[in-house]
Amino acid sequence: MLHIQEEASRCLLCAEAPCSKACKNGDPARAIRAIRFGNERLAGRWVAQCTHEELEAAERACIHYDRPIRIKELVAPFAAAPTAAEEGLPSLAIDFCGIHCENPFFLASSAVCTNYDMVARAFDMGWGGVFYKTICMQEIKEVSPRFDALQEGGRSDFSGFRNMEQLSENPHEVDFAILRHLKENYPTKVVVASIMGQFEEDWIELAQLAEKAGCDAVELNFSCPQMRLAGMGSDVGQDAELVLCYTAYVKRSVSIPVIPKMTPNITQMVRPALACFFADADAISAINTIKSVTMGSRAEVSGRRTISGLSGRAVKPIALRFILEMAQNAVLMGSHGKKVELSGIGGIETWRDALEFIQLGCRNVQVCTAVMQYGYRIIDDLVLGLQHYMAERGCGSLADLVGEELPSFVTPTDLDRDTIVYPKIDRERCIGCGRCYTSCMDGGHQAISFEAATRQPRILGKKCVGCHLCRLVCPTGAIDVTRRIAKRI
Numbered sequence: 001m002l003h004i005q006e007e008a009s010r011c012l013l014c015a016e017a018p019c020s021k022a023c024k025n026g027d028p029a030r031a032i033r034a035i036r037f038g039n040e041r042l043a044g045r046w047v048a049q050c051t052h053e054e055l056e057a058a059e060r061a062c063i064h065y066d067r068p069i070r071i072k073e074l075v076a077p078f079a080a081a082p083t084a085a086e087e088g089l090p091s092l093a094i095d096f097c098g099i100h101c102e103n104p105f106f107l108a109s110s111a112v113c114t115n116y117d118m119v120a121r122a123f124d125m126g127w128g129g130v131f132y133k134t135i136c137m138q139e140i141k142e143v144s145p146r147f148d149a150l151q152e153g154g155r156s157d158f159s160g161f162r163n164m165e166q167l168s169e170n171p172h173e174v175d176f177a178i179l180r181h182l183k184e185n186y187p188t189k190v191v192v193a194s195i196m197g198q199f200e201e202d203w204i205e206l207a208q209l210a211e212k213a214g215c216d217a218v219e220l221n222f223s224c225p226q227m228r229l230a231g232m233g234s235d236v237g238q239d240a241e242l243v244l245c246y247t248a249y250v251k252r253s254v255s256i257p258v259i260p261k262m263t264p265n266i267t268q269m270v271r272p273a274l275a276c277f278f279a280d281a282d283a284i285s286a287i288n289t290i291k292s293v294t295m296g297s298r299a300e301v302s303g304r305r306t307i308s309g310l311s312g313r314a315v316k317p318i319a320l321r322f323i324l325e326m327a328q329n330a331v332l333m334g335s336h337g338k339k340v341e342l343s344g345i346g347g348i349e350t351w352r353d354a355l356e357f358i359q360l361g362c363r364n365v366q367v368c369t370a371v372m373q374y375g376y377r378i379i380d381d382l383v384l385g386l387q388h389y390m391a392e393r394g395c396g397s398l399a400d401l402v403g404e405e406l407p408s409f410v411t412p413t414d415l416d417r418d419t420i421v422y423p424k425i426d427r428e429r430c431i432g433c434g435r436c437y438t439s440c441m442d443g444g445h446q447a448i449s450f451e452a453a454t455r456q457p458r459i460l461g462k463k464c465v466g467c468h469l470c471r472l473v474c475p476t477g478a479i480d481v482t483r484r485i486a487k488r489i
């Protein structure tokens with residue numbers, strides 16, 4: 001049995017993929033990418049015309065350093081499946097801060113958008129807008145190396161990513177000229193200037209320059225953990241009074257929307273978020289990177305280390321928590337007749353990740369680390385996946401999904417504590433590895449027995465508390481659930 005996601009995640013996502021070059025009537029590399037980025041059901045369209053021989057040739061051409069990707073087996077089920085309709089897919093257009101966006105997917109202010117050509121290429125490939133790399137008045141000198149990554153099991157994929165980068169190294173005049181140019185050449189795309197001042201005058205001047213350059217909005221970076229000059233960086237974002245003052249100065253100085261970007265290096269993000277609200281901010285972006293430490297030589301600069309920001313897949317649940325708390329806050333959600341909108345950031349790689357942020361109240365999402373790893377091309381699967389999801393649900397407007405999952409959240413005490421769902425083992429899928437047994441013995445309630453001779457795990461109903469640790473560790477998905485029933489007293 002081939003584990004589709006596991007095999008697809010072995011694919012190196014090669015540039016100019018040799019497998020596809022060996023295949024005249026299809027694009028297996030694109031099909032694998034679709035599987036990898038959550039569009040497995042659409043993968044067939046890129047291999048439907050391929051013959052068996054062509055897929056064999058593609059597999060032979062694979063340059064994987066260990067062993068070729070099992071392309072035939074991987075894509076065959078999808079090649080045979082009917083391809084979903086392409087016509088009449090819903091539009092992903094949505095208004096954010098009163099600005100029309102062709103889709104909600106924006107580049108996050110970072111290394112993925114530091115010059116004209118990069119952003120232009122991203123726009124050409126379908127990104128809806130950019131929060132351009134943060135512009136400041138200070139001279140910035142970056143360190144080398146400046147990144148580290150958490151990589152599991154020798155994989156090149158990042159489960160977390162750590163950066164020591166500060167702000168744009170360009171003089172601010174150069175960056176504003178780039179933004180003007182971008183807006184002139186891409187009038188339908190949304191261009192947001194991210195700025196960081198040290199004093200009141202800097203914030204005002206940078207915001208006014210952004211407005212003059214034709215930017216659609218300005219993002220206030222209160223949250224870079226690598227900036228430690230007095231009055232700059234994530235320490236500002238922890239201080240609701242400073243956040244209020246700087247947001248208010250900028251709001252009074254420009255008429256374009258103002259979007260403060262929050263730091264996650266704080267217990268209660270709602271406090272600075274409320275300060276932004278009182279200063280009349282139009283939206284809030286969250287999150288910036290999380291202060292972190294990694295050891296090892298990759299994190300060293302000339303033998304010394306520093307605390308710096310973590311991003312990527314690992315931070316998504318933390319980002320979602322902050323978004324949820326801000327969205328839940330009744331004041332933010334629209335008393336006084338004004339709604340502060342949310343732009344969600346943190347670990348977004350697939351359309352499903354983006355959907356989670358949208359369902360918790362975001363009208364806009366931003367991506368950095370996934371682009372740094374996989375390139376701008378991930379926009380294809382972000383757009384396609386979300387469009388198909390909406391089509392399947394019969395949803396005509398993305399705005400209808402915004403915040404739809406908020407009512408499902410309650411406090412921990414309000415969760416149902418009177419019923420239980422028992423796990424059940426599918427004997428067909430069980431390979432007898434015993435992972436469920438080990439975990440239940442040492443991390444659960446000793447509710448699984450394992451017979452060495454038959455290699456069969458068995459759930460002991462009397463001891464099982466329904467925690468579902470076994471289901472999470474099972475590598476083959478052999479553990480499913482039974483019906484929810486009342487707990488025995």
Ligand SMILES: Cc1cc2nc3c(=O)[nH]c(=O)nc-3n(C[C@H](O)[C@H](O)[C@H](O)COP(=O)(O)O)c2cc1C
Pocket residue numbers: 108109110111133134161162163165166167168194221224261287288289310311312313315345346347348366367368369370
């Ligand atoms: C290399 C790098 C540089 C960044 N530079 C900035 C920046 O200049 N301004 C900013 O507001 N955020 C910056 N960020 C934070 C990102 O915009 C984003 O908030 C964070 O990485 C979380 O999103 P992700 O998980 O998609 O990467 C940077 C992140 C990285 C990895």
Ligand code: SF4
Pocket residue numbers: 010011012013014017018019020029032061062063064068069071
């Ligand atoms: S050549 Fe192999 S590793 Fe590279 S994209 Fe094709 S299947 Fe993936």
Ligand code: SF4
Pocket residue numbers: 425429430431432433434435436437457470473474475476477478479
């Ligand atoms: S973890 Fe899954 S595959 Fe392994 S023994 Fe348990 S049920 Fe079977």
